[in-house]
Amino acid sequence: MAVSKKNTSKSSTSKKTKKSVKKVSSNNKKKENKIATMSAISSSSSTKSTKKNTSAEKIANDKTNVSKDIKAESTSSTTTTESISATVKTSHQNDSLNTNTSATEIKETTEQKPQSSEDQAQQSKRGRRKKRQEKSWEEKAKALPVFEVSNFPKLPVKNILITQAKPADLQNPYQLLIDKYKVNIDFRPFIKVEGLTAQEFRNQRVDVLEHKGVIFTSRLAIDHFFRIMNEMRVVLPDSMKFFCLNEQIAYYMQKYMELRKRRIFWGQGSIEDLKKVLKKNIDGKFLLPASDTIREKVIGILDAIKAKYSTVDVYKTIPENISNLKPEKYDMIVFFTPIAVEALHKYFPKLKQDKIRFAAYSILTANKLKELGYRVDIYAPTKEFPSMVNAMAHYLLHINEKSKK
Secondary structure, X not given: OHHHHHHHHHHHHHHHHHHHHHHHHHHHHHHHHHHHHHHHXXXXXXXXXXXXXXXXXXXXXXXXXOOOOOOHHHHHHHHHHHHHHHHHHHHHHHHHHHHHHOHHHHHHHHHHOOOOHHXXXXXXXXXXXXXXXXXXXXXXXXXXXXXXXXOOOOOOOOEEEEOOOOOOOOOOHHHHHHHHHOOEEEEOOOEEEEEOOHHHHHOOOOOHHHOOEEEEOOHHHHHHHHHHHHHHOOOOOOOOEEEEOOHHHXXXXXXXXXXXXOEEEEOOOOHXXXXXXXXXXXXXXXXXXXXXXHHHHHHHHHHHOOOEEEEEOOEEEEEOOOOOOOHHHOXXXXXXXXXXXXXXXXXXXXXXXXXXXXXXXXXXXXXXXXXXXXXXXXXXXXXXXXXXXXXXXXXXXXXXXXXXX
16 A cells, blocks of 8 residues: 555656646747747847848847846847837938928918818809809890890980789889889789680690690699689599799699699799700600790790690780770880780870880880881890890980980
């Protein structure tokens, strides 16, 4: 039994010695690995430093003395940190020099470029909008027909008659003429609108349900169209599309239907905008209930995009009874439609124009005055005068300049 205890004690001691040897060997390996990594760092840093030969000699000496003393690790680490710090300082100095030399170049580039991409996008959008507006008006001015006005002397004007209803807005453009040139302006409509009956609509032989879209250019057309549909008991399908000249006309349709259940499209107020909207929905046949003056423009657009369409009358404009009017007391009468000219000629066929100045808006109105033997003294729209108020203001200003002289 004693022998067995001795054997076990020997075996246990031998195991302990083996473990201690293994630990020592493992510690030595770890130290060697650390030293190898530090030497690699020192070699990489030494290549970056200016003194390559001296650093290489130090690294060789460190490798030889690694096994003898562990303190070599600290010395090598201190040398590497010093070399790394030196390289970092030099790099920072070089960077500062580069930034100082290129400061003027950066300032020049920043002055030329905008501050941000958003500002650049906004500026480009504004420039495009201005160009579009200028181009659009130039194109319209070039396309406008030219009409030669008479050479009748520009005599003073005190009383003016506008052949339209009085505007509801007190700050209308005519009020500016009254305040600036001290003239009296009266409003009297020369035409009136009468809606067609259901039988008159049927006589045109137009089937509304065979069309996939209806084009509205005014609120008046909407009122009379839906009135006739109710009288004829025609139910418009949900697939029917509606195209309006502007957003205000489109929202006016909620008087007769729920907008959320319908497919409604509109432009920005011009015929060209309406052309873009119609071109995107060219499939199917369009129905155009509109007056004579606007109908011609819309028909030109529909012909340009090669669309299928049919026109229909839902109301008619007829001359108003103006027999109780005294046109002789006015120095200027302004006409906007050929029917208004017909109304004057109908109720006053023996009227002599003499000193009465006639102003005409649109080439159709001017040609109608010329056809009936009247003189045209003011004409709009032109490149210089896009509206009738502009043309009237220019005429009145010219009279005042002559009267001062």
